[in-house]
Amino acid sequence: xxxxxxxxxxxxxxxxxxxxxxxxxxxxxxxxxxxxxxxxxxxxxxxxxxxxxxxxxxxxxxxxxxxxxxxxxxxxxxxxxxxxxxxxxxxxxxxxxxxxxxxxxxxxxxxxxxxxxxxxxxxxxxxxxxxxxxxxxxxxxxxxxxxxxxxxxxxxxxxxxxxxxxxx
Numbered sequence: 001x002x003x004x005x006x007x008x009x010x011x012x013x014x015x016x017x018x019x020x021x022x023x024x025x026x027x028x029x030x031x032x033x034x035x036x037x038x039x040x041x042x043x044x045x046x047x048x049x050x051x052x053x054x055x056x057x058x059x060x061x062x063x064x065x066x067x068x069x070x071x072x073x074x075x076x077x078x079x080x081x082x083x084x085x086x087x088x089x090x091x092x093x094x095x096x097x098x099x100x101x102x103x104x105x106x107x108x109x110x111x112x113x114x115x116x117x118x119x120x121x122x123x124x125x126x127x128x129x130x131x132x133x134x135x136x137x138x139x140x141x142x143x144x145x146x147x148x149x150x151x152x153x154x155x156x157x158x159x160x161x162x163x164x165x166x167x168x
Contacts, residue, residue: 044168048151065167066094066145068154070136072101075120076113078155089124096128096145097121098136137161 038046038053046054048062067090069075074097081087089095099117102110121129130139137158140146148166152159162168 040166041168044149044151047149062151064090064094064153065147065150066096066140066152068096068098068136068140068145068152068156068159070097070101070154070156071099071103071113071117073155074117076116079116079120089126092124092126093128094145095126096130096136096140096143097126098133098139099129099131100134100136100139103132141165 042054042056045060045062046052048065049060050063051060054060069078082089097117097120099114102113105111105114118129118131120126121131128143128145130136130143133139134142136154136156140152140154140162146152146162146165146167150162150167152162152167
């Protein structure tokens, strides 16, 4: 098979996935050459830090593409910290607040958490507050906040689910 063809029933155009089956490797562009040998994580971090490549163990400043905070680990536990430190939300268009862990509430303490979360969203004028609309990690993907190659941070240990969509 030469010049592209079909591997496992999927057309791959002129890009060779398996050189032995497609007639040899395709010529690399200059950018591909610089990224050759880099892991997916290195490529994502390089893009987010505005660099051509990054080395393992290197410390860099990278731009975050989206930030998730939810009701359980959000304003109820951290709101006063933001206030006392005078820290604003860095980019409200990239910030998602979700009320899903205690929604609907089954006990008075959960109602308190939701009320604090809702008040925080209103006070901060958050455009992306999802109140009982679904699981925060699924909402992040469904609403377009998670994209391949992006860096996502969040207050929940399941934020790493974004890796299934090619994000970090």
